Amino acid sequence: MSDFVMPSLGADMESAKVTEWLVKPGSVVKKGDVIAVVETHKGAIEVEIFKAGVISEICVKEGEVAPVGAVLARLTAAGEMSPRLEQPPAPAAAVPTAPVARPPEPKPAVPSPPAAVARPTAPPWEATAAEAGPGKRSKVTPAARRRAAERGVDPSTLAGTGIDGSVTLADVEAAPPTLVAAPAAVGTGTEPRKPRLGFDPTEMRKAIASAMSRSKREIPHYYLATTVDLGRSLAWLAQFNETRTPGERLLPAVLLLRAAALALREVPQLNGFWVEGAFRPGEGIHVGWAISLRGEGLIAPAIHDADQKTLPALMIALRDLVGRARSGGLRSSELTDPTVTVTSLGERGADSVIGVIYPPQVAIIGFGRIGDRPWVVDGRVEKRPLVSVSLAADHRASDGHVGGLLLSAIDRLLQEPDKL
């Protein structure tokens, strides 16, 4: 028997509404199956399960809001008996449905959470039990604990900024005041919304504000930029696209993405996370691709193993991702897995972009607008298509030399497009 909990779909997520269950008790699931849809400020997200087995119990009803770490469903692992079917109902009633602490790993400290959910009707001992997660008890300072009780806040839903990630008094006081009404507040406002579509711009703005404030507060950024001649790449691209149908054609962005991913393979120090005072390399190069949501927000879901995909495969993945990001339907792993962010301003953007790192990642690579400009080639000034490539990186995790290696690798790779 294991618990399926509300995943943390980003450093800025506190809770989400379960809008749809795609399984019911008795459903057989395997690793990677989408079993529920939850609604966050990033829109409707399809939540995957990472264990195989049989769903034995659904703990949160459709329409209910649950904090990160709350048990959403219980799973009997494959091969395991289903004790629930054989036991008298009494133990089942004793099983707490209160939120448990999120597992310690996925979510580093974030201040000023946009929302949190309390169970003010729960007796105090239940709140305490709720903090004992499957891993370890979440750290809440005594002062924060008392204040949380006074305000009816469940501290286990808050992100801690204190010693060892502990939830401090300030964290509790920064939580929204009327948590009794939290489910309504966390939801989508008064208007009924269509499920699986869209997102709440206000909530998303809050989340971006929180993540970016944290980034600028905590991460000592360093910035590097270089100008890359895209003449060869664009010539190669024109040739490639000439013989393809419109659906098969590649955009320049894919070349940039591919070059960035391959460069990160050479400079793994920029691919990963800064967690608990140390750099943790990413497992795989999952590029978070920054997607603007019709001017109302920003999201950077992962293109998994971008360094192992061919250019056509990357093009398909990119189209699919952008479409789903804008219409709803991103998968939970796409939100949690990015190991680095790449932002490309495209044709309508500015000449260059200096990014803000999405914590706990350690780098963001930015591509400006590609444009024809004078460039010195073999001692002569020529008109060449140039792009400004920038890197903002966490100086705690790496130094400028490493960043320079990445930018020069990107440059080199873009000079040999046929090898991309």
Next chain:
Amino acid sequence: MSAPRSNETKPVRMTYREACRQAIREALASDPRTFVMGEDVGLYGGCYAVTKGLLEEFGPNRIRDTPLSENAFVGAGIGAAIAGLRPIVEIMTCNFSLLALDQILNNAATIPHMSGGQFAVPLVFRMATGAGRQLAAQHSHSLEGWYAHIPGIKVLVPGTIEDARYMLKAALADPNPVLIFEHIVLYNAEGDLDPSVTDVDIRAAKIRRPGRDVSLLTYGNSLPKAIAAAETLSVEGIEAEVIDLRVLRPLDNATIFESIARTRRCVIVDEGWRSGSISAEIAARLADEAFFDLDAPIRRICSREVPIPYAGHMEEAALPQTAAIIETVRGLVRPR
């Protein structure tokens, strides 16, 4: 036009040693029952020169050199106190006071109880404590925390010129045995004495520097280190409150708890060894009675648990230092 300041309001600059001496002079001059007794306090002028010149001023009946036998002269002092005198017994360093521990604990601290209140022991012990002058292990330990374990006595730790100057008077006025621990590094410290102050209490701790982010609880020679740390931290935007404990027994819970209720973070700096120290006692009280005010773990900076080394650099490494205080506070107030 304002009148020129009179002499009484002008701060007087003096050393901690001189303040100790002035305190003794005042006591001897104001009360004929008072006398000083100890090893080398007369002809030699005191191992740390605190009683220098007093033999010439007050004569051998009031400034008495004793044999090198702590158990004997401490016992004699207790007897004199019971008999109605007001002895000031100097023990060269607290390291040697252990030879007289039986007298201090079983007699001085206990006789008022054993006699059903018939006998008071109005006795003051002065002793040097602490490390920092390369006097090696047998002359460098800080045992005031140990003495603070004993009911029936008071333990004073003057950390300022003012306390060195006036705590003795308050101690002599107390009907019970009072131990004063003078830090050997502080003897040469200089400071201004406010002439408008003529008395200090021996009940309360004192906020030496107000702050909002963390409370540094300390005493003795760690006090200037804590204040220096607080000044440095202030530049970084961390305002540390420095509390001079002053009295290790009885501890002033109220001042400590009130400070923690405001700052919610606590670092205790104690030159004693960590295990079973006064810092441990304070931490336990905070955990017990101020638990819900704490917004961070209680941290302690104590001496390394070794005999204090002779070599200068090792001695320095063994003691609480300003840098360690700064580092510890940074870790608490701005966690990484």
